[in-house]
Structures are given as structure tokens and as C-alpha cells.
Amino acid sequence: MASQKVLVVTALVLSGLACAARAQDDYPSRPLRIVVGFTPGGGPDITARHIAQRLGESLKQQVIVENRPGAGGTVAAGMVARSPADGYTLLSVSSAHAVAAAIYPKLAYDTLKDLAGVTQTATSKYVLVAAPALGVRSVRELLAAARARPGEINFSSAGVGSGTHFAAEIFKAMAAIDVVHVPHKGIPEALGETLAGRVQFFMAPIANAVNLLRDGRLVGLGVSSRTRDALLPELPTIDEAGVAGYEQELWFGLLAPSGVPRGIMMRLNAELGRILVDSDTKARWAPIGIEPRPTAPQEFDRLVAGEIALYTRIARAANITSQ
Numbered sequence: 001m002a003s004q005k006v007l008v009v010t011a012l013v014l015s016g017l018a019c020a021a022r023a024q025d026d027y028p029s030r031p032l033r034i035v036v037g038f039t040p041g042g043g044p045d046i047t048a049r050h051i052a053q054r055l056g057e058s059l060k061q062q063v064i065v066e067n068r069p070g071a072g073g074t075v076a077a078g079m080v081a082r083s084p085a086d087g088y089t090l091l092s093v094s095s096a097h098a099v100a101a102a103i104y105p106k107l108a109y110d111t112l113k114d115l116a117g118v119t120q121t122a123t124s125k126y127v128l129v130a131a132p133a134l135g136v137r138s139v140r141e142l143l144a145a146a147r148a149r150p151g152e153i154n155f156s157s158a159g160v161g162s163g164t165h166f167a168a169e170i171f172k173a174m175a176a177i178d179v180v181h182v183p184h185k186g187i188p189e190a191l192g193e194t195l196a197g198r199v200q201f202f203m204a205p206i207a208n209a210v211n212l213l214r215d216g217r218l219v220g221l222g223v224s225s226r227t228r229d230a231l232l233p234e235l236p237t238i239d240e241a242g243v244a245g246y247e248q249e250l251w252f253g254l255l256a257p258s259g260v261p262r263g264i265m266m267r268l269n270a271e272l273g274r275i276l277v278d279s280d281t282k283a284r285w286a287p288i289g290i291e292p293r294p295t296a297p298q299e300f301d302r303l304v305a306g307e308i309a310l311y312t313r314i315a316r317a318a319n320i321t322s323q
Helices: 002-026 043-059 071-081 096-103 139-148 163-175 187-195 206-214 262-277 279-288 297-318
Strands: 032-036 063-067 089-094 115-130 154-157 180-183 201-205 219-223 249-257
Touching: 032 043, 032 071, 043 063, 043 089, 043 115, 043 206, 043 249, 043 262, 043 279, 071 089, 071 096, 071 115, 071 249, 089 096, 089 115, 096 163, 096 297, 115 139, 115 163, 115 206, 115 262, 115 297, 139 219, 154 163, 154 187, 163 180, 163 201, 163 297, 187 201, 187 206, 201 206, 206 219, 206 279, 249 262, 249 297, 262 279, 262 297
Parallel strands: 032 063, 032 089, 154 180, 154 201
Antiparallel strands: 089 249, 115 201, 115 219, 115 249
């Protein structure tokens, strides 16, 4: 009797393995979706939409981009973390994903256990921009205005726990100024409030700000990198403009629910790698300051884990918590 049970279990295991192998061989047999945790127009959305088009062509299946904004991207992350681990649901993230893990005490998912890296997709910079009505033309003038009017000057973000929030909070802490955070649903809304002058400054992703700066609708004060950016060569870095040591990089990537079969993950990583190094991708993203940067899945996992550890230390030191 015991031997019969062993034979039955063995048969079931072998049958399961065979089904899994067939599922990988047939992948993809239906449309995929890439979930974005913010409103359309931000970096995670811009990169996801180009990738969706190209990946769909490569896999010969439709790839749908689905925006699910809310709570600094954690609504979308939770949804993807609970999705089947079959390679049909991906999550487009930015630095905000690591920030959220550092400041939200009770997430409905464990970032490092429930989600796994497919690849980093790109990097970019922030630009510190001001509303023209504020009347400042440099970082030092912004600092002087903030110190003269403590608690009266506001700054936008794409939501509590977003990368734009944390980049500005680090700027605020390093500059030792008293300014007030005004969160919004996404980058377009945060930009709109800054353009209208209802909020005075914003640490905006360069992709969203560059054309507004060139048109003179916003005032550029500094870029977040240690070196100047080729898109805005006349703009100093924040470090050289008055806040010594300031540096923040904005990154983007794709995650999947943990447990996706290795064959499917490696297929996705290879397809995405080809898309990201393609000249068309570089040509589309270069004018908005986004640089493709594909990685191996485990390399992206290490980046996310390291960023969470870094942001957790900074959040605790600066007493930054979610609302």
C-alpha cells in the first residue's frame, strides 16, 4: 500500500513538472499586463508604455499598461504581489518602490519576499524647479526665501512615499529649511500645482520638466546628480548651487510576483534586454533624460534591497513616516 502511495505521489509530481514545462514552452499564450502605481505621464508610465509596445511585438502578444495610482505606488505593488506567479503580470516601479518599503509600517506585501526583479530598465535625474511667481532664480535664493519665511513655502510631490517626495525631503533636511510637503496623486498633478504657483517648488523628474524649463514656464534651480546634465548644461547641480553633497538618482525597473518559473523570468529578461539596448529606445528616451540600463534579475534585486536599507536609515534619522 505504501509503495502504491509513493507511485501515485511520484506520478502527480512528474505530471505537475510536465505541465509547468509545457506552460513555459507555450509562454506567452495570452496578453500580458504591466501595472503602474502612478497616474499617466510619469517615468514608470513613460518607460512602461514604450516597453509594452516593443515587448508585445517581440512576444507576439498584446501587452497592456494599467495605471493603478495610490499610496505612493503601494496599491499597485500589493495587487501585483498577490497575482499568480505566471509571468503575465509585471509591475513598473521607480525609486518610490524602495521609499515606500522604508516608510510604510504595515504594507500588505513584503517587497523582498513577494516581488522579484525582472530587470532594471533605466535611470534618470531630478530637477529642482520653482514656480515663476516665487521670484527665485537659484538654489541659494530659494534657501534664503525659505529661511526668511519658515513654514510658509510649500513643495509638491507625486504622493507620500514617492521618489519625488523623498528626494525633496532629503534636500529639505540637508539644507536645514522649514518647508511644507503637499502630496498629489502623480507627477502631472504635482507639476500642474507648481506651474499654477499654488505650490512653490518641486523636485521633478527631468523627463517631465525639461520642456517646461525650455519654454520658461518653470524656473530651473539645479539638477540632482553630481555632474551637470547634457539636456540642461547651463543648470548647475544642487551640490554646486548651495547644498553640498546632495545627490539623488531616479531609477526604474520591472518586478514580477515571486515564484515565476525561472525559464519565463529569463525569457522576459532577455527580451527586455534587447529592447533596452536597441537604438530606437535610446533615441526615444534620450531627449527626456532617461538612460536605458538593463540588468540581470538578481542585480536588480540587490539594488532594490540596498535602496530600501538606505532609505530606511534616512527616514529614521529624519523622522519621515507615511501619513
